[in-house]
Amino acid sequence: MNIGIVGLGLIGGSLGLDLRSLGHYVWGMSRSADTCAQAVRMGAADVAGPDPAELSVSDRTDVVFICTPIAAIIPTLANLVPYLPPRAIVTDVGSVKAAIVTPAEQLWRRFVGGHPMAGNASQGIHAAARQLFHQRPCVLTPSSDCEALATLRSLWQSVGGIVLECSPADHDRAVAWISHLPVFVSTSLIQACLQERHPHIAHLAQQMASSGFRDTSRVGGGNPELGRLMAEYNQTALLETLHTYQQVLQKTIAAIEAGQWQDLEAKLRESQEARSPYVSALLD
Amino acid sequence: MNIGIVGLGLIGGSLGLDLRSLGHYVWGMSRSADTCAQAVRMGAADVAGPDPAELSVSDRTDVVFICTPIAAIIPTLANLVPYLPPRAIVTDVGSVKAAIVTPAEQLWRRFVGGHPMAGNASQGIHAAARQLFHQRPCVLTPSSDCEALATLRSLWQSVGGIVLECSPADHDRAVAWISHLPVFVSTSLIQACLQERHPHIAHLAQQMASSGFRDTSRVGGGNPELGRLMAEYNQTALLETLHTYQQVLQKTIAAIEAGQWQDLEAKLRESQEARSPYVSALLD
Numbered sequence A, B: 001m002n003i004g005i006v007g008l009g010l011i012g013g014s015l016g017l018d019l020r021s022l023g024h025y026v027w028g029m030s031r032s033a034d035t036c037a038q039a040v041r042m043g044a045a046d047v048a049g050p051d052p053a054e055l056s057v058s059d060r061t062d063v064v065f066i067c068t069p070i071a072a073i074i075p076t077l078a079n080l081v082p083y084l085p086p087r088a089i090v091t092d093v094g095s096v097k098a099a100i101v102t103p104a105e106q107l108w109r110r111f112v113g114g115h116p117m118a119g120n121a122s123q124g125i126h127a128a129a130r131q132l133f134h135q136r137p138c139v140l141t142p143s144s145d146c147e148a149l150a151t152l153r154s155l156w157q158s159v160g161g162i163v164l165e166c167s168p169a170d171h172d173r174a175v176a177w178i179s180h181l182p183v184f185v186s187t188s189l190i191q192a193c194l195q196e197r198h199p200h201i202a203h204l205a206q207q208m209a210s211s212g213f214r215d216t217s218r219v220g221g222g223n224p225e226l227g228r229l230m231a232e233y234n235q236t237a238l239l240e241t242l243h244t245y246q247q248v249l250q251k252t253i254a255a256i257e258a259g260q261w262q263d264l265e266a267k268l269r270e271s272q273e274a275r276s277p278y279v280s281a282l283l284d
Helices: A010-021 A033-041 A070-083 A098-107 A146-158 A168-193 A199-208 A211-217 A224-233 A235-257 A261-279 B010-021 B033-042 B070-083 B098-107 B146-158 B168-193 B199-208 B211-217 B224-233 B235-257 B261-279
Strands: A002-006 A025-029 A047-049 A063-066 A089-092 A114-116 A137-140 A162-165 B002-006 B025-029 B047-049 B063-066 B089-092 B114-116 B137-140 B162-165
Touching: A002 A010, A010 A025, A010 A146, A025 A033, A033 A047, A063 A070, A063 A146, A070 A089, A070 A098, A070 A224, A089 A098, A089 A114, A089 A146, A098 A168, A114 A146, A137 A146, A137 B199, A146 A162, A162 B199, A168 A211, A168 A224, A168 A235, A168 B168, A168 B199, A168 B211, A168 B235, A168 B261, A199 B137, A199 B162, A199 B168, A199 B261, A211 B168, A211 B211, A211 B261, A224 A235, A224 B261, A235 A261, A235 B168, A235 B235, A261 B168, A261 B199, A261 B211, A261 B224, B002 B010, B010 B025, B010 B033, B010 B146, B025 B033, B033 B047, B063 B070, B063 B146, B070 B089, B070 B098, B070 B224, B089 B098, B089 B114, B089 B146, B098 B168, B114 B146, B137 B146, B146 B162, B168 B211, B168 B224, B168 B235, B224 B235, B235 B261
Parallel strands: A002 A025, A002 A063, A025 A047, A063 A089, A137 A162, B002 B025, B002 B063, B025 B047, B063 B089, B137 B162
Antiparallel strands: A114 A137, B114 B137
């Protein structure tokens, strides 16, 4: 197929590497000339440039993946529309879906929302790697365009993804629990540590921090722009999970204040068991 | 030296492996005959058994490490006292210090509190491994017995530990921030997910969970008994950090409710920078 990838970061670059190795022709697009050159050099795109008019966006293009940050997805699609052949399928990889899919479908009839649950702490084309999507869940939102949906399902499966189909609203609620809520739980942990009044205890805490603190603080100490966009574009679902979290935390604190050690241990045991189905497919 | 290790789990077993490989004679003690046999078989102890009277607890013993769970440290020490030679140095590896050091010093003059910041998700003698303490911080609490302190500092350094000295109260406050608070922040995340009312969204969340959820929930889904003991034995310091966390979380929620995206991103950026000194010595 003739595939466009707009936004050549970790996700776009990694997708390009995998799709080219499967024999597809990949044209890439990025505002940065350096990124374009690097994408071609490392084999993530056959050609790459900043301007849709000068690219292979022509009657040959079958599928376009928009892999920009969330806030740029709709403006990017609006810029592409004049150059897209009528049959082109367009999708995205944004981590929210309701705020994207509705306006995107209005701009382009053959748009299908997507979200591969892949990535790591790195950013940018230099972090792109093969097999990033291997065995990772990849959400597609429903579409009346069965052919478009089947094409995208097949492409994600070809790079190893496990395709799940769900509504934008259900997607956003689910990712609020397992992706967006953890960011704000985690960043609040770091912010809380900054409140320590005694510098020598703060310093001691830094010296003593071990894998427990490292892991619990990881997503809260990640890309600030990404965290902000999760909150901005998934505000309602995120706030519902945060309010639930707040209530649960209050109960945990009350149990510790009251010295209800058996109840506390029972809750910890329940957490231990409840965690398994979330992480069974992941290495710990 | 002639070294006793009482409690042959991950920490005691790993310490035994390292100390024996440095040429020390190690006698181990555990209530479980299987654990004793396994410790000797894998080279974590020269001899091991359940009864201090039948062991090498004699004039030959230089140092005893008590490596039991927190709740058993003081009772274990009380049981050992009748068999200890007067010059024996006794220490522990418990993750709280104030609740241990005061009663332990009353039971045994040459007691020095200790806490190596090492471990992993595994438990028991089978998980014991060499080099567990390599480059890991190891706290010793102050003692007027300079010789005892110097001996323990030297032993921990010989197995690769980075020795820090601090008061029991400062230790407990610091570990509350970086070890105990994360457990309850993390377990509350899992508990919050259990509140999702719609089974299909809960199932979707489980299918979509990725490394972010895995890492943020790891310590909250760990050993329930250990989590309970952290709260029980470090209640005051833990509650202070939990109350601070609660206030910080409330501010984070308020910023998201008010749509203060720039402020939120600034806080996320602050968290990203503030995290570095905690994790700089750890692989991410």
